[in-house]
Amino acid sequence: MKPKRVTSQDVADRAGVSRTTVSLVLNEVQGIQISEETRRRVLEAAQFLDYVPEAAAQALASRRVGIIGLILTRSPRHIASDTFLTQILDGLVEVVHEQGMRLLIDILEAHNQKETYLHLVRSKRIDGLILSGPRFDDAALKSLETDGFPTVLMGSLPGSGFYSVDVDNFNAAREAVNHLIKLGHRRIACITNAATTYTAASERLRGYRRALEAAGLSYDHGLVSQGDFDPESGYQQMKKMLQTEYAYKAPFTAAFVASDVVAFGAKAAIREHHLKIPEDIALVGFDDVPFARYSDPPLTTVRLPAHDLGRTTGNQLIRIVMGEKIDRPRILLDTELIIRESCGAQRP
Amino acid sequence: MKPKRVTSQDVADRAGVSRTTVSLVLNEVQGIQISEETRRRVLEAAQFLDYVPEAAAQALASRRVGIIGLILTRSPRHIASDTFLTQILDGLVEVVHEQGMRLLIDILEAHNQKETYLHLVRSKRIDGLILSGPRFDDAALKSLETDGFPTVLMGSLPGSGFYSVDVDNFNAAREAVNHLIKLGHRRIACITNAATTYTAASERLRGYRRALEAAGLSYDHGLVSQGDFDPESGYQQMKKMLQTEYAYKAPFTAAFVASDVVAFGAKAAIREHHLKIPEDIALVGFDDVPFARYSDPPLTTVRLPAHDLGRTTGNQLIRIVMGEKIDRPRILLDTELIIRESCGAQRP
DNA sequence: TTGTAAGCGTTATCAC
DNA sequence: GTGATAACGCTTACAA
Numbered sequence: 001m002k003p004k005r006v007t008s009q010d011v012a013d014r015a016g017v018s019r020t021t022v023s024l025v026l027n028e029v030q031g032i033q034i035s036e037e038t039r040r041r042v043l044e045a046a047q048f049l050d051y052v053p054e055a056a057a058q059a060l061a062s063r064r065v066g067i068i069g070l071i072l073t074r075s076p077r078h079i080a081s082d083t084f085l086t087q088i089l090d091g092l093v094e095v096v097h098e099q100g101m102r103l104l105i106d107i108l109e110a111h112n113q114k115e116t117y118l119h120l121v122r123s124k125r126i127d128g129l130i131l132s133g134p135r136f137d138d139a140a141l142k143s144l145e146t147d148g149f150p151t152v153l154m155g156s157l158p159g160s161g162f163y164s165v166d167v168d169n170f171n172a173a174r175e176a177v178n179h180l181i182k183l184g185h186r187r188i189a190c191i192t193n194a195a196t197t198y199t200a201a202s203e204r205l206r207g208y209r210r211a212l213e214a215a216g217l218s219y220d221h222g223l224v225s226q227g228d229f230d231p232e233s234g235y236q237q238m239k240k241m242l243q244t245e246y247a248y249k250a251p252f253t254a255a256f257v258a259s260d261v262v263a264f265g266a267k268a269a270i271r272e273h274h275l276k277i278p279e280d281i282a283l284v285g286f287d288d289v290p291f292a293r294y295s296d297p298p299l300t301t302v303r304l305p306a307h308d309l310g311r312t313t314g315n316q317l318i319r320i321v322m323g324e325k326i327d328r329p330r331i332l333l334d335t336e337l338i339i340r341e342s343c344g345a346q347r348p
Numbered sequence: 349m350k351p352k353r354v355t356s357q358d359v360a361d362r363a364g365v366s367r368t369t370v371s372l373v374l375n376e377v378q379g380i381q382i383s384e385e386t387r388r389r390v391l392e393a394a395q396f397l398d399y400v401p402e403a404a405a406q407a408l409a410s411r412r413v414g415i416i417g418l419i420l421t422r423s424p425r426h427i428a429s430d431t432f433l434t435q436i437l438d439g440l441v442e443v444v445h446e447q448g449m450r451l452l453i454d455i456l457e458a459h460n461q462k463e464t465y466l467h468l469v470r471s472k473r474i475d476g477l478i479l480s481g482p483r484f485d486d487a488a489l490k491s492l493e494t495d496g497f498p499t500v501l502m503g504s505l506p507g508s509g510f511y512s513v514d515v516d517n518f519n520a521a522r523e524a525v526n527h528l529i530k531l532g533h534r535r536i537a538c539i540t541n542a543a544t545t546y547t548a549a550s551e552r553l554r555g556y557r558r559a560l561e562a563a564g565l566s567y568d569h570g571l572v573s574q575g576d577f578d579p580e581s582g583y584q585q586m587k588k589m590l591q592t593e594y595a596y597k598a599p600f601t602a603a604f605v606a607s608d609v610v611a612f613g614a615k616a617a618i619r620e621h622h623l624k625i626p627e628d629i630a631l632v633g634f635d636d637v638p639f640a641r642y643s644d645p646p647l648t649t650v651r652l653p654a655h656d657l658g659r660t661t662g663n664q665l666i667r668i669v670m671g672e673k674i675d676r677p678r679i680l681l682d683t684e685l686i687i688r689e690s691c692g693a694q695r696p
Numbered sequence: 697t698t699g700t701a702a703g704c705g706t707t708a709t710c711a712c
Numbered sequence: 713g714t715g716a717t718a719a720c721g722c723t724t725a726c727a728a
Binding site: 050052053054055056057059060065067074083085086089090093094097102103104105106107109119120122123124125230231232235261264265268271290291293294296 | 400401402403404405407408413415422431433434437438441442445450451452453454455457467468470471472473578579580583609612613616619638639641642644
């Protein structure tokens with residue numbers, strides 16, 4: 001009834017060789033000479049029998065499972081980052097496949113601490129680990145570092161000694177704000193994408209400040225407020241700034257919102273105040289989410305290299321797993337300023 | 349130097365029992381009696397040594413790997429569905445964790461046919477499989493069916509005998525259009541979310557027709573056009589209908605766009621024609637993407653139970669893997685009509 | 697160049 | 713109740 005599993009022994013028998021030879025041929029082991037004739041016979045037998053090695057046995061014997069793990073921190077507020085998950089996964093799976101490996105994905109939940117990523121490591125379920133998101137359990141992280149387990153951070157964790165790949169949030173924000181300055185704006189509001197405990201948020205804010213500084217513009221606390229991932233936060237913060245700063249002090253003529261999604265909410269507030277974009281307020285976002293270019297007016301924003309982020313992170317990890325020498329332990333990926341119509345033209 | 353791996357033998361030694369006993373205790377094997385004293389000693393030893401069983405060895409011996417696979421079809425046009433991937437994953441990982449299992453994710457690329465999901469199955473890397481997306485290689489599918497490999501489709505593949513979990517697109521669309529009809533609309537345009545070769549698209553269109561039918565309204569070909577996942581397609585199709593139907597025949601007073609993202613483009617076209625939503629044209633979308641409620645005006649739409657889709661699919665698969673009896677082989681999940689402001693009030 | 701044999705760390709089958 | 717002992721299917725020194 002149950003068709004018995006085809007093993008390497010079956011292939012060996014059919015090819016008239018030993019299992020060793022089968023293994024050597026199929027794994028294309030280097031530095032060993034096998035006659036063309038033997039190789040051909042093995043390959044033929046394997047193909048004929050439709051032989052597929054069993055992963056578990058392979059893993060047990062070779063001490064490598066051919067799987068890398070991607071750990072996501074789960075936070076309902078992280079809606080913004082959702083937008084890129086598919087693209088990131090896509091890039092990641094691409095490089096993983098290039099190496100004949102697979103991707104295991106896991107989501108870390110707050111109430112699920114016992115099932116941490118450490119278990120994946122200890123049970124040898126994965127050869128390497130990609131940690132995405134800024135917050136991790138310290139003890140577990142430390143143990144990873146001590147063990148020297150192949151790990152790459154997607155994002156940044158200042159002060160840690162981990163390999164990491166991140167987007168250059170600082171320069172991206174600086175460039176975006178610079179764009180506004182070059183257009184003639186002098187008072188530029190800023191809404192962050194999230195609390196500045198998130199490194200991405202603090203880096204973007206730093207870029208905003210640096211751009212102002214470089215242009216000799218003063219930094220005004222009243223012009224800066226904190227978004228929180230979703231449109232609602234953008235709406236509230238912009239409304240507040242319009243009611244206070246805009247109405248009673250010198251009005252700002254531009255705003256840098258460090259997240260398209262948050263910017264979408266800010267826009268609603270601007271609309272509500274009967275102000276026009278870009279005539280009254282120029283707006284620049286961050287992320288370049290899919291609908292950014294279809295909003296009214298099309299949103300000038302910073303494009304994130306999501307796909308590349310996946311590829312680069314995966315590549316880096318695989319090289320570490322392979323024991324290769326890593327030249328750049330921390331990589332920052334470039335972004336691109338996408339100029340559309342929400343900033344209008346040069347101001348008088 | 350290298351701290352030797354802790355094996356079950358170490359635990360057995362420390363507890364003064366055999367490996368067999370360790371295995372029995374740790375796996376909580378039923379139908380066997382083990383003295384409380386022994387159990388306690390084993391547990392204590394395991395905890396003391398920080399013992400974690402090696403997955404590969406476990407898999408090899410027990411014939412179960414504790415991993416289920418999720419296969420995504422990759423299509424750049426599938427931007428719309430991206431929106432839900434995180435939520436789906438979230439639900440899926442939740443149930444998978446509840447069973448102490450893990451999730452392996454893979455993306456099927458057109459040019460990567462040799463690395464199909466069949467390999468995952470043949471190499472016994474996964475215990476069960478979730479196939480998401482409508483298009484799969486026939487031969488491979490057939491072989492899955494013949495082998496009786498635990499498989500659940502996320503979505504529908506009419507005519508196949510697979511277990512499946514899907515959203516009730518037909519009734520959702522029907523309800524949405526019904527809402528417009530109850531508001532007094534008689535001429536209602538429709539833009540599909542994609543080509544009707546996609547089952548979701550054809551089901552939604554079917555719902556639209558049925559609602560019309562039930563209300564005694566005639567189906568007008570000129571009022572129906574085909575979207576293609578992105579805002580641009582919505583923009584083009586709506587523009588076309590406004591130029592032809594709207595201008596030269598009886599204008600339609602409402603539109604059902606079977607995708608929020610496509611609806612976003614349609615809105616731009618309506619705006620361009622100096623028409624107002626909802627005064628001139630009432631609009632209802634589909635999906636309830638995050639920004640739907642922050643658009644201007646907030647979009648009435650159909651909410652998809654993404655998280656639940658993940659949970660239900662995962663649950664179904666795990667039950668199959670466990671060998672349980674499945675009561676409902678094909679599950680349709682309910683949706684919810686979210687009424688906001690893009691449809692206005694009852695018409696005269 | 698190819699074969700022999702010893703693991704890899706569990707689980708499962710029987711005796712005791 | 714508990715413990716030897718044999719799979720599980722593959723890789724890899726080492727031997728021939």
